[in-house]
Amino acid sequence: MLDELRGIVGDRYLLSGDATGPWASDITGKPPQPPLAVARPADTAEVQALVRACAATATPIVPAGGRTGLTGATAAGGALVISLDRLNRVRDLRAEARVAVAEAGVILSTLHDLVAEQGLMFPLTFGARGSAMVGGFLSTNAGGSNVLKYGNTRDLVLGIEAVMPDGSLLDLMSGLRKNNAGYDLRHLMIGAEGTLGIITAATLKLVPLPKAWATAMLALPDMETALQVLNEVQEATGGGVEACEYMPGDYVANYQAMRPAAAWPFEGRHDVNVLLELGATSAEEAAPGPDGAIPLVSRLESILGGLLEQGRLIDAVVARTEAQRRAMWDRREAAAEVAATRPLRRTNDIAVDLDRMPEFIRRADAVLQRTDPGAERSIVAHLGDGNIHYTVWPTSGDDARNDAVTEAIEEIVTEMRGSFSAEHGIGTYKLNSMRRRKDPVALRTMRAIKDALDPQGIMNPGKLLP
């Protein structure tokens, strides 16, 4: 078997034994699971040949990209890892049509840099952008900070190319904005975590790169007001809000404890803090006036001034320099670091309806207080997406009690018709939640699709579906 695989990719690109070490573990720190081998194909045809060889011998396959996922979806014990890292060409970039055609191994930040040269942006962005690859972020339908304005990954994909479990090539590589010819297989493959096939390339939607930003920290009386303020700023700017990130007072205090040199955003301390950012695509809004002021920034100041007068805001600070803007973003982007400042933690990647976020937080806090008094939590949230990262710092490593907290939080989510996995996916870690919490008809339907398309069950087995 290994000889056959070696014949496909060449000796240099078939790794076995110790050389597979880096693929045996991932950033989640679980115990290593050595793969059978790691193949690093050069192109789509080699991926097809590898999959055909595995299909003939019912060998399990685990596709891998930057391996920055958070749910153990690339765990590969005993499987052939197909690493897409050498499929790293941007096949086409057409500025007028606002599309880029990128292979599965293109790194997100590489793509960002390339399209920025044309004054364009691929809007998906998140902390792992320096290592995450196209195939991976499509397979997990990654989210991030710009979802409010531009959508999740799936909203940014016009076409895909994928190798199916029998090695055939599914060619949906169009740059079309409209195509109503049959079932939308593109959306089926996106977010399938490699369980239905291997995405090898995608046609991605680009947007104009903002020429300037206006970024502010707001302090508000409560989250209900925060959502109203977001809606009003959206109306006042024609949907110009690029990001709206919620940080409660205790999160800001914990951040401050970790970075004592960082400036406190306001004179006082407030329970509800929001980072709000607008982007300017027009030269008119972005060009500094005779007084040096950027019109977009002046506009935001004027909107916020009105809201302050109405008593809707407690306080507001607008970034005057790029350094001030970066400081505001660091406060938000350090969330994973803040969570890691204490040894034990349980993360919950929750989504609820936009107007039900305060209710979720109140109920989750009550559960935590009742089940593990003395436990603390760290929250950040994408306010415009209803997505709450609710990290629990339990008082001890008592697994039974900590599981009970997770269970109780998921029970609230279920009652509120929310999601127990808003943007991270299922992988292996959320399989129990999937079994217990997902609509049974949906689960049955997914299983029927999986069995129909991958009857041998070789594509990323043991992931996504219980």
Added chain:
Amino acid sequence: MLDELRGIVGDRYLLSGDATGPWASDITGKPPQPPLAVARPADTAEVQALVRACAATATPIVPAGGRTGLTGATAAGGALVISLDRLNRVRDLRAEARVAVAEAGVILSTLHDLVAEQGLMFPLTFGARGSAMVGGFLSTNAGGSNVLKYGNTRDLVLGIEAVMPDGSLLDLMSGLRKNNAGYDLRHLMIGAEGTLGIITAATLKLVPLPKAWATAMLALPDMETALQVLNEVQEATGGGVEACEYMPGDYVANYQAMRPAAAWPFEGRHDVNVLLELGATSAEEAAPGPDGAIPLVSRLESILGGLLEQGRLIDAVVARTEAQRRAMWDRREAAAEVAATRPLRRTNDIAVDLDRMPEFIRRADAVLQRTDPGAERSIVAHLGDGNIHYTVWPTSGDDARNDAVTEAIEEIVTEMRGSFSAEHGIGTYKLNSMRRRKDPVALRTMRAIKDALDPQGIMNPGKLLP
């Protein structure tokens, strides 16, 4: 069988014999195909009971809504028609969360009116809005005039509820903006034309209703410039373009011949005419100034003035009154009427990449000229979507030659990796195109999904899949 069905919906709502007449034909004017019966269930539970009864006897089912589709997808000879028209409740409307929960039988224009009372808009719109229903426009993933800014139907749907072919209820009724818990069955059901189950309700995304519009007719030297101008106006307005509709000179002339009283848009005649519309969601942009001018309109005039100076535009007229705006829109929306002014016509609902529209039109015109010299065509296009409605007026009813023209046009589309059904769907009319033109692996994958979810093949048989 009919007695059992009657027992489910009640005598009054089970129609048979002559009473089924209205469901035997549709607006496409094909010969009538009498259904077995028509059931008009009151709610989702009755839909489930009907489907269970049909599943037990392998009776084919055709779901029906407003029946304004253009591809014969509700042809119902011998089948039980399940009409969703009585599922016409708006179950919930939450303005702050920007969602409406509407049942399958809610009429699009009813929904428009209801949400407008809250200052909101459900952006999907097209000519048949007075009769098209939620279940129908989801099942066809309808397009229309606002796709450029707001996307197709599928981009406006947060959750769905559907009755599966065994009568079970698929409950994906969330209002979540993010949910990465397994395969995206919502997108699979949307656009499936009722072949995988019956959508009974949906959670729909709402946006702020524009407080004012700025609408202009532009004359341009060529389509390439038109696309550049669109991109520049998008940048200048932060993506504020609500519609961008292309009409060639001969279309405008044909419209003018049909409506001799309508004003000619420009002093001269031009080959490339574009209707461009911006929307204002902020009071600031929408409120008339001391001189009576609406700031958004002034802004558009200033942008167009700059483009005229650069020689990018030949001419431009901005609507100063709602009557002028309506006249501009009538010119575009009368496209179906214009096409019907001559007895024979063949329609083609094409999509190509944005920057390849001129190439498609040049090549299609050349084919037409070669295959049927003397034939004429009528074109309108959604410029920002790459969607071209290319209607042929052949010189005669010679079916073989007219089929050859359609074939040749589709061959161009295939070569350009475009779509032979951009927004109308497949139904029964495009089955041949689907068989010949769709990627064979995609077809095989669709068939495997259909067989897995509907093993008896009772859900809208003979539609969408060859």
